Amino acid sequence: MDSFTPTEMTRVKRLGERGKYDRETVYGILDAGFICNVGYVVEGQPLVTPTSYWREGDHVYWHGSSASRMLRTLAKGVRACLTVTHVDGLVIARSGFHHSINYRSVMALGVAEQVTDDAHKLEALEAFVERLFPGRWAELRPVSKQEIKATMVLSMQLKEVSAKVRVGPPKDDDEDYALPIWAGVLPMSVTIGAPEPDPKLKPGVAMPEHIRNFAIER
Amino acid sequence: MDSFTPTEMTRVKRLGERGKYDRETVYGILDAGFICNVGYVVEGQPLVTPTSYWREGDHVYWHGSSASRMLRTLAKGVRACLTVTHVDGLVIARSGFHHSINYRSVMALGVAEQVTDDAHKLEALEAFVERLFPGRWAELRPVSKQEIKATMVLSMQLKEVSAKVRVGPPKDDDEDYALPIWAGVLPMSVTIGAPEPDPKLKPGVAMPEHIRNFAIER
Numbered sequence: 001m002d003s004f005t006p007t008e009m010t011r012v013k014r015l016g017e018r019g020k021y022d023r024e025t026v027y028g029i030l031d032a033g034f035i036c037n038v039g040y041v042v043e044g045q046p047l048v049t050p051t052s053y054w055r056e057g058d059h060v061y062w063h064g065s066s067a068s069r070m071l072r073t074l075a076k077g078v079r080a081c082l083t084v085t086h087v088d089g090l091v092i093a094r095s096g097f098h099h100s101i102n103y104r105s106v107m108a109l110g111v112a113e114q115v116t117d118d119a120h121k122l123e124a125l126e127a128f129v130e131r132l133f134p135g136r137w138a139e140l141r142p143v144s145k146q147e148i149k150a151t152m153v154l155s156m157q158l159k160e161v162s163a164k165v166r167v168g169p170p171k172d173d174d175e176d177y178a179l180p181i182w183a184g185v186l187p188m189s190v191t192i193g194a195p196e197p198d199p200k201l202k203p204g205v206a207m208p209e210h211i212r213n214f215a216i217e218r
Numbered sequence: 219m220d221s222f223t224p225t226e227m228t229r230v231k232r233l234g235e236r237g238k239y240d241r242e243t244v245y246g247i248l249d250a251g252f253i254c255n256v257g258y259v260v261e262g263q264p265l266v267t268p269t270s271y272w273r274e275g276d277h278v279y280w281h282g283s284s285a286s287r288m289l290r291t292l293a294k295g296v297r298a299c300l301t302v303t304h305v306d307g308l309v310i311a312r313s314g315f316h317h318s319i320n321y322r323s324v325m326a327l328g329v330a331e332q333v334t335d336d337a338h339k340l341e342a343l344e345a346f347v348e349r350l351f352p353g354r355w356a357e358l359r360p361v362s363k364q365e366i367k368a369t370m371v372l373s374m375q376l377k378e379v380s381a382k383v384r385v386g387p388p389k390d391d392d393e394d395y396a397l398p399i400w401a402g403v404l405p406m407s408v409t410i411g412a413p414e415p416d417p418k419l420k421p422g423v424a425m426p427e428h429i430r431n432f433a434i435e436r
Binding site for chain 1: 227231232253255256257258259260261262263264265266267268270282283285286287297298299300301303305307308310312313314315317319321323325327343344347350351355357358359361362365368369387388390394395396397398399400401402403404405406407408409410411412413414415416417418419420422423424425426429432
């Protein structure tokens with residue numbers, strides 16, 4: 001796959017070796033999660049709202065209530081930043097200065113577009129549910145017209161995009177490796193616990209495969 | 219503890235029952251994590267940068283390279299938004315519409331201030347290391363003058379702050395509870411893996427207690 005062209009805004013300047021611009025890395029990071037942080041400006045105040053997202057091809061999607069301040073603001077076509085971060089571990093060094101974090105992040109800049117066509121909206125929402133829970137969409141109570149109306153879906157083309165990745169052990173100053181100080185990595189990952197059935201679950205309803213074996217490639 | 223006064227900007231409007239403004243909830247969420255997303259504006263473009271943070275009293279701190287675009291921008295006294303989010307689970311409903319996420323998040327708005335005094339800067343960095351790894355600061359190679367200079371520390375008073383929390387099972391439409399569709403919660407949490415000693419670790423250095431029993435209250 002090809003790469004994104006870094007711009008003045010997206011090029012990773014500090015620790016440039018951590019910057020990645022190839023689609024494989026960017027898509028891999030995006031597809032490993034479902035929570036992003038969306039940045040936008042309201043009356044001069046930058047706001048950062050966590051929300052769920054999904055990717056289809058070279059577009060990223062997010063959604064919510066049609067009454068949401070975040071979505072209504074972005075639907076006007078203002079600049080947005082969508083950031084996704086996975087924390088993989090704490091990097092423990094021999095000096096305070098070289099302590100760090102292992103992570104994979106993507107920052108995507110652009111202008112979002114509202115998905116206004118009901119059929120396209122429904123397709124997008126289906127793709128979101130199916131990505132997390134393959135086979136679930138067909139089992140659900142169908143979406144009502146009122147629900148489609150109450151839901152706003154935004155999409156943003158992935159154009160101005162960069163990834164930033166840190167992996168591996170600490171990088172200490174040469175002379176510090178001789179010190180008798182423990183150093184290494186404390187790995188972190190997201191664990192899925194045992195599914196908790198709704199106390200109001202209708203008796204006899206079996207847990208579907210997409211819940212029992214839920215996994216998101218992180 | 220008292221509460222933050224919601225402003226037009228921080229009051230949770232959508233699903234207002236999820237909004238929390240008491241310090242106990244806000245501090246609890248902040249103290250349960252160490253990665254935030256900081257929002258700021260550069261040349262009209264909102265940017266969202268993930269970074270580590272810590273809290274002391276009614277201030278939140280973050281730091282990085284003195285050359286960082288994010289820090290240099292915020293040190294000018296422009297508006298910032300610091301958001302922290304913990305994802306606690308996927309909420310699986312009987313309709314696509316009522317699928318949701320269990321989470322705890324805090325959004326803090328304000329203007330950051332640079333910690334310019336070297337002694338205060340050092341104290342702040344010590345507090346950061348000690349919060350994560352009690353007892354570690356005294357074991358580390360001391361911070362050099364050059365390292366202090368190369369590090370920028372920002373603080374922001376917690377004033378315009380709100381939390382947003384969702385817990386519990388799905389909330390389906392009344393008539394949907396009778397449907398034979400599985401519903402419930404897929405809990406998620408962050409797991410700390412076994413510490414990975416640096417391959418260059420000096421032989422004979424024991425793993426300290428603060429690594430062996432590392433925990434962050436989430």
